[in-house]
Amino acid sequence: MNGWLSKFRRKYFFGEEVIKKNKQILTNMGTRVLVITGASSKRNGALNDVLEALHGKEVVVFNRIKENPDLSLVESVRQEFQNYNPDFILAIGGGSAMDCAKAIAVLLENQSLVVSDLFNPLRYSKAKPVVCVSTTSGSGSKVTPYSVLVVDGRKKGFAHEAVVPKVAFIDYRYSLTLDHDVTLSTGLDALSHAVESFLSLKSDPLTEQISLQALKLAKENLPRVLQSPNELEFRKNMAVASVMAGMVISHTGTTISHAMGNPLTTEKGLKHGVAASLSLPFCLELYESSKTETIKRIFGGDLLSYLKALGVRLNFTPTEVEIERWAEEMGKDFHLKNTPGRFDKEKIAEAYRKLFEHFTV
């Protein structure tokens, strides 16, 4: 568990009104702040809470973060704030805002880097401190060293100790305004992180227990929160699940089923969490691990029906050429290092075909 303790030395605040109650933490971090966010933080109240807590400080806000940020967006934010020297960067939002903020934190601290250097973590050792105010319950980015960006039409991630958020505020009330599709997708992201961290070759007995707890919470509460989106208790439980799953994937990574969703997001526009969970029922049959039985038991033996009951559907069928191309790419993907069992191009193509057979309507 290298690094486990060092990660917990960072501060996470979880609960209602945590920004207001702990605003001293923010004000002690410096006087110049760059806020990175999208449009929704105005609607859910998070931006207002942050601005109130930072009253009297020098704050600039970039509020044009979109889903699946690409390198050109990162580059344009960097250009815009090249000469602004913030003491810290504060992300408000879900994975997109937080991942973008992490990239900006590296680039503003290391002015000589070009954006593509982000993916070569040996080229830098420091970043501006990152603070996260989480408004969704999915990626867990508020507690991870990961940033995933779109590069040349593909999702590409980097991991660096320097971008693990120094402080994260998780007030699940902000997730009350999430619509059905975002609630479903982010919830599926957290759920699949929990499953995959449990099965990962990098798991250990401690991460396994946390993964299982996160999985049980996500599995029980995702259908409930979709049914009753205004029920704070369900929103809270999904937030707990996403933080726990984020903590464990920081150690274990995710597996090939997660990566298989990437082309479905970048080429077909599917939301990350939905795309990442689609192949899971079929990969469960292919993973070579006795631990798959534990996962199957949790879903009463039928993860496929669980996902279908949540309303997971696809409205397209890819061509055989597309499936072959994606399978070829996935057959070399780095997630295979964490994946139990031998996954070659044929096995992956088979999982893709089954997925479309069962989910496309």
Ligand SMILES: [Fe+2]
């Ligand atoms: Fe994910």
